[in-house]
Amino acid sequence: MKNAIFFGALTIAGLAAGAAAAGTLDDVKARGKLNCGVSTGVAGFAQPDANGEWQGFDVAVCRAVAAAVLGDATAIEFVPTTGKTRFTALASGEIDMLARNTTWTFSRDVDLKFEFVGVNYYDGQGFLAPKELGVTSAKDLDGATICIQTGTTTELNLADYFRVNNIAYEPVPIETNAEALQQLGAGACDSYTTDASGLAASRATFENSADWVILPEIISKEPLGPLVRHGDSEWGDVVRWTLNALIAAEELGVTSANMADLASAPGDNPEINRMLGTEGTLGEMLGLDADWAQKAIGVAGNYGEIFEKNIGENTPIGLARGLNAQWTEGGLLYAPPFR
Amino acid sequence: MSNTHSDTVRFVRETMLTEQAPPITAAGPVGWARANLFDGWFNSALTIISLVLIYMVLAAILPWVISPTWNAGSLTECREILVAAGSVGEHGASGACWGVIRERWLQLLFGFYPSELYWRPILAFLLTGAALAPVLFSGASRKLFYVTAAIPFVMPWLLWGGTIWGPISIAVGFVIGFFANRYLSDVFGSLGGIIAGVALALIWWLFLSGSVADVLSGIIPIGIEPVASRDFGGFMLSITIGLVAIGLSLPLGIVLALGRQSDLLIVKAICVGFIEFIRGVPLITLLFVASTLLNIFLPPGTNFDIILRVLIMVTLFAAAYMAEVIRGGLAALPRGQYEGADSLGLDYWQSQRLIIMPQALKISIPGIVSTFIGVFKDTTLVSIIGLLDPLGLSNGIRADTNWNGIVWELYGFIALLFFVFCFSMSRYSMYLERKLKTTN
Structure with missing residues (x-):
C-alpha cells in the first residue's frame, strides 16, 4: 500500500516533468534524442545485435534522421513496437516517427491520420513452397493448404487472389513467422505466404534452402515506408527529405567513400552542392544545419549502400534490388529534385 | 514318562538368535524396487511401460541436447559442425545449436542494460533476497528487517540509478x-x-x-549513472515486474480483503468494485490499457514511464486475486476467533494483527504462492506490448540473420530459467506449510 503511494508519487512527478506542445522537430531538438518506433524483430529490417545495438534497413532510416536533426546517429531511443501497438504509440506521441515495415494504405494514411513520408522498400506478397511439391506458379496451388498469419492484410490478399483465379485453398492460421516455418518444415502446410522480403529471409533459414522455391507471382502491392503523425508538416518534411537525400545520393553517385571530397567544396554538379549544403540554403529551410544531408548520408552511406549491407544479395537475406532500384535502372525509386 | 518340560521337548534355545540382515529381496534397493515398482503384476507392467516411455523420450531428446555446437557463431556454422560430427538425421543435420545461447545469454538475462553496470541489478536482487529472508525464514537474523525496510527505496535506485x-x-x-x-x-x-x-x-x-x-x-x-527503462529487458525485467507485483500485491490484497469484509459501506463498495472489475478483465487488456490507452488520455508530451505503467497494472491485477485468496482464508476462520478477539478487548487493528491475520494467512499460503507463481509467469505477456522480456527478446534474436530459424534452443533456455524460479517458489510454499502445520 505504502509503495503504491510511492509509485503514485513518481507518476505525478513524471506527469509534471513532461509538458511541451511545440512542434515535433523542436521537441526532438530539445530532448536531444529521437524516439523511433521499430519492430521487435524482423530479419534484415530491425533487430538487436549481441551488444544490444539495433541494426537493419528500417533502423538505418531512424539513424539517418537522428543524424540529420541532432548530428548524432546514436542519439536515438528505439521503441520496439508490435503490430498491435505501433499506431497508438505514434498517435499518442510516444514515438516521433515509425519505421517498422508498415504498408502504406489508404485507411492508415487517411483514417488513422498518419502521413507516410515515402517508401523505403517496395514489397509484395509471395509464396514459399518446397520444390518437391512440383509447383511453378501460384496458380498451381489449387487445393493446397497454405500457412498464413492471422489478422494481417496478407490474409485478405490471399482470399482475393484465389477468388479472382477461381481456385480453392485451405488456410492454416498461424501466429508468427517462426511458427510458420516449423509448420512448413514439418509438412503441415504446402505453402507459406507473406511479404516476399520475409520469404527470402525465411528460405535462408532452411538447411537445404535450394529445396525451397519462391513462386514468381507477387499478389499484392506492399509499399513499406516511414510515417509520422498528421498535422506536423515541418517534421514530416524533415523525415521525408532525409529519406529522399539517401535515395538521391545513390542516384547522384554520392557514397560514404566520396562524400567528404564532394562536401569539402562546391563541385560541378549543382544538385549535389545544394543537397550537401555547399550551395544554397536547403538546410535552413528545413530548420536544420546546412550539412544535414551530409550527416544523414555519413551514417551508413546512401540508399544503395544501406540496402546492400542489410538485405542485399551478399547478405543471407539476399534480396535483389528489383522494384527498389533507381528509376534510372528500371526501379521505382525516384527522389524529387533538390532545388 | 516324565511330565517335565525337558523330557517332552528335545531342544530348547536358551539364548536369542543374533539379528540377521533382512533378505536381499526385502531390503535395500531391491527391496525398495519390489515394494514400490514391482508390487504385483499390474504395477510391474505399469513400471515397465513407464520405463520404456521415459527411455523413448530421453533417447529422442538427449542426442539433440548433447550437441557440440557451443562455440558456433551462426546457425550455418552449427549445421557444419553437426555434419562434420556425423549427426545427420533425415531432415539434414540434427542437434541443438547452442551457440545462440553462448552469444546471447547475457542479453536474455539483462536485456540492454549496460554491461558494465550488471552488478547493480545483481546487487539489487541479492539485497531483495536478504530483505525477504527474515520474512520467509524464521531462522534468519532479525537485524535483516532493517534491510527489508530499506529495500523498497534501494532497489529502484539501484535499478534505475540517478x-x-x-x-x-x-x-x-x-x-x-x-x-x-x-x-x-x-x-x-x-x-x-x-x-x-x-x-x-x-x-x-x-x-x-x-x-x-x-x-x-x-x-x-x-x-x-541513470539507466533508462527502455534498456531493461530479459529476465531482469521479468524478475523486476514479478518481485514488485508480488511484494506489493500481498499488502494491497490484505487491505482489499479486509475492506471487502468491512462494515463501512463506502469502503466495502470501493473494494468490491475494484476487485470485481480487475478480476473481470484479462491481464492482457490491462497491459494494453497501460501501453496504449493511457498514452491517448494523458496530455501530449507526457513522459510516463512504460515499465512503471506495466508495474502498476500487474500489481493491481495481482492484488485483486490476492484479496480473494485472503478473503477465503478469512472466511475459513471460525466465528469464535473474531468473538474471542473482541472479548479480549482488542480494537480492530489489534485483533487483525494478533488473532485474525496470522491464522487467515496461514490457511491461505498455498493459494498465495500459486498466485505468486501465476503472476511471475504472466510477466511474459509484456512481450505483446513490445517490452523485451525473454520471449520478446527471442523474437529479436531470431531476426538476427545469424540465428534466424532457431526456435527450440531459445524456448528451452527460457523455460528452464522460468522452471527454476517457479519450482523453488513452490518448494518454499511446501516448506512453509510443513513448518506452520496448517491443521485447523
Whole structure:
C-alpha cells in the first residue's frame, strides 16, 4: 500500500516533468534524442545485435534522421513496437516517427491520420513452397493448404487472389513467422505466404534452402515506408527529405567513400552542392544545419549502400534490388529534385 | 514318562538368535524396487511401460541436447559442425545449436542494460533476497528487517540509478506519515490519525519532495549513472515486474480483503468494485490499457514511464486475486476467533494483527504462492506490448540473420530459467506449510 503511494508519487512527478506542445522537430531538438518506433524483430529490417545495438534497413532510416536533426546517429531511443501497438504509440506521441515495415494504405494514411513520408522498400506478397511439391506458379496451388498469419492484410490478399483465379485453398492460421516455418518444415502446410522480403529471409533459414522455391507471382502491392503523425508538416518534411537525400545520393553517385571530397567544396554538379549544403540554403529551410544531408548520408552511406549491407544479395537475406532500384535502372525509386 | 518340560521337548534355545540382515529381496534397493515398482503384476507392467516411455523420450531428446555446437557463431556454422560430427538425421543435420545461447545469454538475462553496470541489478536482487529472508525464514537474523525496510527505496535506485536524494525524499514521506499518525491520533483519534498521516505524507510527496530532492542533489550531488527503462529487458525485467507485483500485491490484497469484509459501506463498495472489475478483465487488456490507452488520455508530451505503467497494472491485477485468496482464508476462520478477539478487548487493528491475520494467512499460503507463481509467469505477456522480456527478446534474436530459424534452443533456455524460479517458489510454499502445520 505504502509503495503504491510511492509509485503514485513518481507518476505525478513524471506527469509534471513532461509538458511541451511545440512542434515535433523542436521537441526532438530539445530532448536531444529521437524516439523511433521499430519492430521487435524482423530479419534484415530491425533487430538487436549481441551488444544490444539495433541494426537493419528500417533502423538505418531512424539513424539517418537522428543524424540529420541532432548530428548524432546514436542519439536515438528505439521503441520496439508490435503490430498491435505501433499506431497508438505514434498517435499518442510516444514515438516521433515509425519505421517498422508498415504498408502504406489508404485507411492508415487517411483514417488513422498518419502521413507516410515515402517508401523505403517496395514489397509484395509471395509464396514459399518446397520444390518437391512440383509447383511453378501460384496458380498451381489449387487445393493446397497454405500457412498464413492471422489478422494481417496478407490474409485478405490471399482470399482475393484465389477468388479472382477461381481456385480453392485451405488456410492454416498461424501466429508468427517462426511458427510458420516449423509448420512448413514439418509438412503441415504446402505453402507459406507473406511479404516476399520475409520469404527470402525465411528460405535462408532452411538447411537445404535450394529445396525451397519462391513462386514468381507477387499478389499484392506492399509499399513499406516511414510515417509520422498528421498535422506536423515541418517534421514530416524533415523525415521525408532525409529519406529522399539517401535515395538521391545513390542516384547522384554520392557514397560514404566520396562524400567528404564532394562536401569539402562546391563541385560541378549543382544538385549535389545544394543537397550537401555547399550551395544554397536547403538546410535552413528545413530548420536544420546546412550539412544535414551530409550527416544523414555519413551514417551508413546512401540508399544503395544501406540496402546492400542489410538485405542485399551478399547478405543471407539476399534480396535483389528489383522494384527498389533507381528509376534510372528500371526501379521505382525516384527522389524529387533538390532545388 | 516324565511330565517335565525337558523330557517332552528335545531342544530348547536358551539364548536369542543374533539379528540377521533382512533378505536381499526385502531390503535395500531391491527391496525398495519390489515394494514400490514391482508390487504385483499390474504395477510391474505399469513400471515397465513407464520405463520404456521415459527411455523413448530421453533417447529422442538427449542426442539433440548433447550437441557440440557451443562455440558456433551462426546457425550455418552449427549445421557444419553437426555434419562434420556425423549427426545427420533425415531432415539434414540434427542437434541443438547452442551457440545462440553462448552469444546471447547475457542479453536474455539483462536485456540492454549496460554491461558494465550488471552488478547493480545483481546487487539489487541479492539485497531483495536478504530483505525477504527474515520474512520467509524464521531462522534468519532479525537485524535483516532493517534491510527489508530499506529495500523498497534501494532497489529502484539501484535499478534505475540517478540521484540518491530522490529515494531518500520519498522515504522521508513515510517518516512524516508515521510520526503524524503517532502524535495526531492522540488528538483526532485512531482513524483521524491515519487520515492525517496519509494526507501529510501525500502533501510532502506531491508538492515538496521533488524540489527538496533537486535542491539537495544540487548541494551534495551523490548519485549513480541513470539507466533508462527502455534498456531493461530479459529476465531482469521479468524478475523486476514479478518481485514488485508480488511484494506489493500481498499488502494491497490484505487491505482489499479486509475492506471487502468491512462494515463501512463506502469502503466495502470501493473494494468490491475494484476487485470485481480487475478480476473481470484479462491481464492482457490491462497491459494494453497501460501501453496504449493511457498514452491517448494523458496530455501530449507526457513522459510516463512504460515499465512503471506495466508495474502498476500487474500489481493491481495481482492484488485483486490476492484479496480473494485472503478473503477465503478469512472466511475459513471460525466465528469464535473474531468473538474471542473482541472479548479480549482488542480494537480492530489489534485483533487483525494478533488473532485474525496470522491464522487467515496461514490457511491461505498455498493459494498465495500459486498466485505468486501465476503472476511471475504472466510477466511474459509484456512481450505483446513490445517490452523485451525473454520471449520478446527471442523474437529479436531470431531476426538476427545469424540465428534466424532457431526456435527450440531459445524456448528451452527460457523455460528452464522460468522452471527454476517457479519450482523453488513452490518448494518454499511446501516448506512453509510443513513448518506452520496448517491443521485447523
